[in-house]
Amino acid sequence: MKIILWISFFFSSFCSLAISQPPVHVKGGYFLDKHSDFTIKEILDKEFLYLPVNKNLNVGYNENLAAWLKINLYNPTSKTQVFWLVLDNNRLDSIQLFDQKQVAILGDRTASNLPFLSYPAFEITLPAKSSKQYILRLKKSISFMDFSFHLETGTSIHQRSNRFLFILSLILGLILFLIVFNSILFWIARQKIYLIYVIYSILSIIYIFIATGLAKYILFPNFLYFSEALIYFGSVWFLILFLFFSFFLNLKENDPIFYRVSLALTVIASTYIVSSIFFYALGLLHWLKILSILNYANFLFFIIVIVVASIRHFKVNRSNATYVLLSFVPHFIWSISIILRVFGIFSKELNISWLVLLSFYDSLLFGFVLVRFYFQTFRKNRLLNEQIILQKETEIQTIVNAQITERQNIANLIHDQFGSAIGHIMQISEKNENSKLKELLLEFSMNIRDVSHQIMPKALEDGALVHAIENQVAILNKTLTNCKIEFESYDFPTIISVNNAQNIYLIFLELINNARRHGKSSIIRMEFYGYDQSLVIQCTDNGLGFDKTNFEFGFGLASINRRIKLVHGKFHIESELNKGTVVQIEIPIIINS
Amino acid sequence: MKIRTKDILICDDHNLFGQGICQLLTREGHRVVCVNSSEKCIEKLTFFKYDVFFCDLNIDHNNGFDIIESNKAHLSETQVFLITAYTEDYLIEKAEKKGLQGFLDKSASSEKLFTAIHLAKGSPFFSSVERISQQNDFAEKNKFSPSKLLLSNQEKEVIKWVVFGLTSKEIGDRLFISKNTVDTHRRNISKKLEIQGVSSLIRFAHENNLVD
Numbered sequence: 001m002k003i004i005l006w007i008s009f010f011f012s013s014f015c016s017l018a019i020s021q022p023p024v025h026v027k028g029g030y031f032l033d034k035h036s037d038f039t040i041k042e043i044l045d046k047e048f049l050y051l052p053v054n055k056n057l058n059v060g061y062n063e064n065l066a067a068w069l070k071i072n073l074y075n076p077t078s079k080t081q082v083f084w085l086v087l088d089n090n091r092l093d094s095i096q097l098f099d100q101k102q103v104a105i106l107g108d109r110t111a112s113n114l115p116f117l118s119y120p121a122f123e124i125t126l127p128a129k130s131s132k133q134y135i136l137r138l139k140k141s142i143s144f145m146d147f148s149f150h151l152e153t154g155t156s157i158h159q160r161s162n163r164f165l166f167i168l169s170l171i172l173g174l175i176l177f178l179i180v181f182n183s184i185l186f187w188i189a190r191q192k193i194y195l196i197y198v199i200y201s202i203l204s205i206i207y208i209f210i211a212t213g214l215a216k217y218i219l220f221p222n223f224l225y226f227s228e229a230l231i232y233f234g235s236v237w238f239l240i241l242f243l244f245f246s247f248f249l250n251l252k253e254n255d256p257i258f259y260r261v262s263l264a265l266t267v268i269a270s271t272y273i274v275s276s277i278f279f280y281a282l283g284l285l286h287w288l289k290i291l292s293i294l295n296y297a298n299f300l301f302f303i304i305v306i307v308v309a310s311i312r313h314f315k316v317n318r319s320n321a322t323y324v325l326l327s328f329v330p331h332f333i334w335s336i337s338i339i340l341r342v343f344g345i346f347s348k349e350l351n352i353s354w355l356v357l358l359s360f361y362d363s364l365l366f367g368f369v370l371v372r373f374y375f376q377t378f379r380k381n382r383l384l385n386e387q388i389i390l391q392k393e394t395e396i397q398t399i400v401n402a403q404i405t406e407r408q409n410i411a412n413l414i415h416d417q418f419g420s421a422i423g424h425i426m427q428i429s430e431k432n433e434n435s436k437l438k439e440l441l442l443e444f445s446m447n448i449r450d451v452s453h454q455i456m457p458k459a460l461e462d463g464a465l466v467h468a469i470e471n472q473v474a475i476l477n478k479t480l481t482n483c484k485i486e487f488e489s490y491d492f493p494t495i496i497s498v499n500n501a502q503n504i505y506l507i508f509l510e511l512i513n514n515a516r517r518h519g520k521s522s523i524i525r526m527e528f529y530g531y532d533q534s535l536v537i538q539c540t541d542n543g544l545g546f547d548k549t550n551f552e553f554g555f556g557l558a559s560i561n562r563r564i565k566l567v568h569g570k571f572h573i574e575s576e577l578n579k580g581t582v583v584q585i586e587i588p589i590i591i592n593s
Numbered sequence: 594m595k596i597r598t599k600d601i602l603i604c605d606d607h608n609l610f611g612q613g614i615c616q617l618l619t620r621e622g623h624r625v626v627c628v629n630s631s632e633k634c635i636e637k638l639t640f641f642k643y644d645v646f647f648c649d650l651n652i653d654h655n656n657g658f659d660i661i662e663s664n665k666a667h668l669s670e671t672q673v674f675l676i677t678a679y680t681e682d683y684l685i686e687k688a689e690k691k692g693l694q695g696f697l698d699k700s701a702s703s704e705k706l707f708t709a710i711h712l713a714k715g716s717p718f719f720s721s722v723e724r725i726s727q728q729n730d731f732a733e734k735n736k737f738s739p740s741k742l743l744l745s746n747q748e749k750e751v752i753k754w755v756v757f758g759l760t761s762k763e764i765g766d767r768l769f770i771s772k773n774t775v776d777t778h779r780r781n782i783s784k785k786l787e788i789q790g791v792s793s794l795i796r797f798a799h800e801n802n803l804v805d
Contacts, residue, residue, distance in 0.1 A: 441700075442700075445698075445700035448678075448700075449679075449680045449698075449722075452678075452679065453681055457681055457683070458650075458679045458681050458683065458684055459681055459683035459684070462683075462687070464683050467681075467682065467683040467686075468681075468683065470682075471681060471682055471683070486740060486743070488740060488741050488743075490741075490781075490784045490785055491784060525743070525745065527781065527785070529780075529781050529784050529785075531780070531784075536777060536780070536781060538777070538781060540745040540747070548769070570773075572771060572773050572774045572777065574747070574769075574770040574771070574774050576769065579746075580746075582745070582747055582770075582774070584773075584774055584777045584778075586777065
């Protein structure tokens with residue numbers, strides 16, 4: 001919002017310039033020469049209509065019209081007055097100034113040390129107590145034409161010119177900076193919106209150059225088609241603006257209907273532009289009026305679409321919608337005024353500098369908004385990265401913890417199964433009871449067999465999971481006194497991938513462990529189901545269960561969860577206090593070899 | 594009993610164990626060769642004929658089964674035994690399936706070793722250990738067991754509400770479990786009971802008094 005305040009500040013300072021008039025009497029008159037038939041001699045006999053200073057004369061759409069201006073000046077003071085005759089329309093294509101004979105053509109700016117002006121002006125010297133008559137012939141090629149005139153002192157014109165140049169160069173500099181910055185962002189982020197912004201800003205600059213007369217008076221003084229160029233550049237510029245909005249609001253995803261409508265309007269507008277250039281080249285001039293009216297109507301429709309779309313966008317992203325609507329307010333007023341003028345409903349045209357300011361306004365606003373967006377995304381990404389690192393660290397911690405518990409289990413197994421047995425064997429061997437010793441050693445070897453099986457069955461190296469589990473269940477049922485494990489498999493493949501087999505085996509051990517130790521279950525039912533796309537493991541127990549609403553993953557479940565993630569599986573757990581627990585695990589079968 | 598002299602190859606990378614058997618069998622009057630790497634073993638198998646071949650399961654990172662499999666052509670006249678410290682049913686069954694003559698665990702008594710050596714060609718598969726699955730009633734597993742059709746309480750509840758025509762979501766809400774769990778239950782139940790479609794499930798539910 002600060003940005004908008006700043007831009008408004010520039011805007012108001014630009015508007016508040018006062019014009020100081022020289023102390024000269026002036027009387028103006030005009031005559032419209034419909035077909036450009038008359039010469040300077042013939043025109044002097046005609047009757048001119050009154051045209052006051054600063055009164056805008058709207059000629060409307062013209063094809064081959066010349067407007068004549070007669071300006072009578074009288075200097076009532078006792079000093080020689082030097083001042084400027086200014087025409088307030090820089091889009092006139094031809095201006096001839098006659099002072100008895102012809103003195104200047106086309107806003108001639110050949111004299112040295114002239115201030116920069118965005119409109120044509122002529123320096124006039126009027127001696128004391130004398131009068132002079134000037135005749136001007138104004139022409140504009142096919143399009144809408146209007147003009148006004150006024151007198152201005154040299155200091156005033158220089159001041160205005162300097163101030164204008166200052167603001168223009170300041171804002172142009174800012175836009176150029178934003179163009180460079182957004183080009184870099186486009187290069188980094190590869191998002192179309194930055195590119196469109198850059199194109200839009202470049203077009204804005206071109207438009208400003210043409211509209212302020214910079215292009216005409218400084219860059220290409222011999223080019224005669226600036227009024228056409230202004231219209232066509234303006235159209236393309238507007239199209240790009242709409243394209244930018246539709247990207248900015250992400251209409252494609254948020255509002256597909258409006259997206260299609262805006263695409264259709266873009267195509268129609270492009271067709272108008274291309275065909276009007278075509279007609280102009282062919283000389284079919286009467287078509288141009290229809291085309292330009294259609295084009296304006298199209299733009300009006302376009303504006304309505306964007307405004308409605310951004311109002312609808314309020315639901316999706318409030319700040320983006322606000323930006324678009326805010327940026328659109330001046331556009332809206334300006335375009336409506338132009339369109340109304342075209343249709344003859346409203347005759348006052350807003351100053352051309354309005355349009356210049358509009359383009360500054362958009363370019364600056366969206367330049368800043370995009371840059372801000374980028375930094376926001378950048379910050380968000382950094383936070384996300386930090387989170388990922390944290391998650392990785394906890395995951396590593398889980399793995400380390402799992403390894404520690406695994407080692408503890410193995411150590412316990414060895415201690416329980418062998419420690420006491422070896423002590424016993426040593427006692428017996430001292431007594432030389434060979435038969436007893438043999439018996440003990442046999443039992444000992446059976447124990448080794450069970451333990452090694454429990455740690456990691458060989459069968460898993462071939463992926464024979466069901467085999468390994470059946471054996472393990474048999475061993476467990478033999479040793480466990482207060483718990484019975486039931487195991488069933490339904491169409492479960494006898495051989496599965498080694499990775500899946502090892503992981504499911506360890507999940508199985510962990511499930512049994514949880515159900516026994518935490519759940520105090522007396523019956524654990526383990527069911528393996530084989531489906532075309534997946535393997536399902538279901539573990540149902542009759543243990544203590546837990547309250548689902550008030551439950552955190554313990555160490556056992558965390559390690560199960562991690563293993564399931566390793567095999568891209570899904571994990572559901574359902575439980576109720578004193579009603580046992582149901583765990584379902586689904587693991588996809590990856591068919592790749 | 595007259596003992597016929599046999600040519601025996603032992604492949605085991607635990608030198609002490611291999612040499613132990615080697616001595617034991619030499620004392621019995623057999624011609625015994627003992628190797629401790631898979632390369633030497635394959636070399637011997639390629640150039641000599643043996644009556645009996647004892648192969649360890651783990652030899653310098655190679656699998657005993659693989660060595661036997663890849664030298665099958667040289668072993669057509671030989672009685673092959675797997676000799677290992679691992680005594681899983683799975684390995685015993687695999688040895689039998691692969692057409693080996695027998696399975697010996699490393700803690701087996703010397704009598705078992707001698708019995709193995711003197712088995713006649715074509716005798717049934719020999720194992721020095723009894724399989725766990727044959728020790729208890731586990732062996733009957735492969736036959737039909739009523740336990741296969743056992744339904745948990747939650748599964749019964751799910752069936753009941755399916756019969757009443759509720760959707761998975763509704764059943765989940767009623768039983769305070771997630772829709773995913775219900776869906777998995779339904780899939781598992783139809784696999785478990787070998788039932789396709791709701792109509793068969795309704796029939797099953799009525800026949801088994803699950804709806805009341």
